[in-house]
Amino acid sequence: MPEGHTIHRLADDHRERFAGEPVTVRSPQGKFADSAALLTGQVMEAAEAHGKHLFLGFADTGWIHVHLGLFGKYTLGATPAPPPTDTVRLRLLTDAYHSDLRGPTTCALITDDEKQAIHDRLGPDPLRDTDGPEKAYRRVSRSRTTIAALLMDQKVIAGVGNVYRAEVLFRHGIDPYTPGKDVTEAQWNAIWADLVALMREGVRLNRIDTVRPEHTPEAMGRPPRVDDHGGEVYVYRRANQPCHLCGGEIRTADLAARNLFWCPACQRPA
DNA sequence: AGCGGATGTACAG
DNA sequence: TGTACCTCCGCTT
Numbered sequence: 001m002p003e004g005h006t007i008h009r010l011a012d013d014h015r016e017r018f019a020g021e022p023v024t025v026r027s028p029q030g031k032f033a034d035s036a037a038l039l040t041g042q043v044m045e046a047a048e049a050h051g052k053h054l055f056l057g058f059a060d061t062g063w064i065h066v067h068l069g070l071f072g073k074y075t076l077g078a079t080p081a082p083p084p085t086d087t088v089r090l091r092l093l094t095d096a097y098h099s100d101l102r103g104p105t106t107c108a109l110i111t112d113d114e115k116q117a118i119h120d121r122l123g124p125d126p127l128r129d130t131d132g133p134e135k136a137y138r139r140v141s142r143s144r145t146t147i148a149a150l151l152m153d154q155k156v157i158a159g160v161g162n163v164y165r166a167e168v169l170f171r172h173g174i175d176p177y178t179p180g181k182d183v184t185e186a187q188w189n190a191i192w193a194d195l196v197a198l199m200r201e202g203v204r205l206n207r208i209d210t211v212r213p214e215h216t217p218e219a220m221g222r223p224p225r226v227d228d229h230g231g232e233v234y235v236y237r238r239a240n241q242p243c244h245l246c247g248g249e250i251r252t253a254d255l256a257a258r259n260l261f262w263c264p265a266c267q268r269p270a
Numbered sequence: 271a272g273c274g275g276a277t278g279t280a281c282a283g
Numbered sequence: 284t285g286t287a288c289c290t291c292c293g294c295t296t
Binding site for chain 3: 068069070071072073087089102103104105228256257
Binding site: 003052071229236259 | 277280
């Protein structure tokens with residue numbers, strides 16, 4: 001589930017459903033129980049996302065900071081909420097809605113200063129309209145690290161995960177092992193602009209679709225295929241299958257403990 | 271029933 | 284670089 005688009009969508013959904021009214025907060029699982037008691041009855045005033053970090057703001061009490069990690073999941077729905085199971089770390093309730101959080105890496109009550117410190121260590125986020133590609137390119141262009149690793153480094157660019165990384169490199173024909181310093185400014189600006197468009201669409205649809213209209217299964221006369229994550233992609237988790245464009249075999253490799261996918265024929269070294 | 275893997279990160283050494 | 288952590292799901296027995 002969780003790349004930046006998921007978190008921005010969660011911020012939007014929480015703002016629409018919970019902002020401006022007192023919220024009941026629970027932690028059936030227990031780890032957030034003390035904070036839940038403090039927060040119950042407070043008004044949720046803001047919901048923000050930066051990269052993969054979610055912040056829910058309560059005027060007098062601070063911010064709930066949530067990071068889903070690899071396994072975290074939210075379910076949102078109408079009231080009445082289902083009986084809470086003992087894996088629900090955080091439950092928000094109003095008369096109309098509930099939201100349940102399970103399995104997060106982080107769910108903690110933090111201060112304004114602590115929140116600011118998190119923003120300070122994150123890079124620009126394609127989904128924040130205040131952010132642009134320049135600051136990230138300064139780091140990319142000075143680095144011998146591969147572009148595949150740089151795209152996953154949240155200090156360089158915030159919100160990109162394993163799916164967007166693989167897909168955006170494919171869409172731009174860039175070999176994932178290209179050192180950052182060999183990526184041109186034009187290439188980086190194109191990657192950034194593409195991420196803005198892809199991730200905005202990701203927020204809207206709540207899933208990752210990266211295949212251009214002219215390459216969809218219908219357009220190409222091939223059987224439809226949708227990844228487990230719910231969207232249509234070029235290379236992500238398609239190891240040893242034929243490339244949608246050239247028919248060559250998609251490759252996979254380990255890079256910094258994550259699975260990398262790319263088409264060696266379509267993605268050429270710089 | 272049990273295993274392995276997954277859209278992630280932090281910390282140890 | 285390796286490992287720990289959090290949960291769920293699909294595959295194998």
